Amino acid sequence: MILKKLSKKQKPKKIVLAVGAHPDDIDIGCSGTISKIIQDGGEAFYLVLTDGSKGSEDSKISDKKLTKLRHAEQENAAKILGVKKVFFQDFVDGELENTPELRKQIVKIIRQVKPETVICFDPTLVYDENRRFINHPDHRVCGQATLDAIFPYARNVRSFPELLAEGLEPHVVEEVLLVNFGKHNFYVDISKTVDLKMKAISCHKSQFRDIEKFQERIKQMSAMLGKKSQPKAKYAEAFFRITLRQPS
Ligand SMILES: [Zn+2]
Helix, strand or coil: CHHHHHHHHHCCCCEEEEEECCCCHHHHHHHHHHHHHHHCCCEEEEEEEECCCCCCCCCCCCHHHHHHHHHHHHHHHHHHHCCCEEEEEEECCCCCCCCHHHHHHHHHHHHHHCCCEEEEECCCCCEECCCCEECCHHHHHHHHHHHHHHCCHHHCCCCCHHHHHCCCCCCCCCEEEEECCCCCCEEEECCCCHHHHHHHHHCCHHHCCCHHHHHHHHHHHHHHHHHHCCCCCCCEEEEEEEECCCCC
């Protein structure tokens, strides 16, 4: 028994940090993978950068009320998945800029949580002609600021000395999974967690006119990615994966 306990203790848990611009981004983009990591014994954390205060067709609802509602929706979704904690930064929705302050806040969470894997948007996705959309500017800024935070700032002892003074030591992230709807080199089988993903998405009621239709679209997309993955899976999420060289 003692030996078993020791070996369990020695094996570090996989820790993943997912960074999104708005409440709902992470659940739509990668909650099947998040849920799989948790089910495999890992720990997951969410970092949501904006307050979500522009995410409504209703011009009457106050920013404060909408933010409160969206926080609650995100917290509920995270609870369903078993996410350990959601960090809200509450920068103004639609106005996210890659400033030293934004990078510092992301570095702070990276140094606090110490993730092996970070999941964020691919900042190179500006538009997709085939899928007929322009990527939200907050998504691009979120992706770029998160990559910048991972390298060099989170691992550089001389960056943000005020964080070091708070006891937040440099941290080296090992792997980045970029959410990009068209460019993939890494697939995660989410067949066992796709239902939880659908439940998590359904928490974001304020964001959809017809949530069932949206869920169906996401499920179809996951099935299509499952066909592309090797080995094939019923449902998959896909990423562009970067494994980072460790300091020598
Ligand atoms: Zn978004």
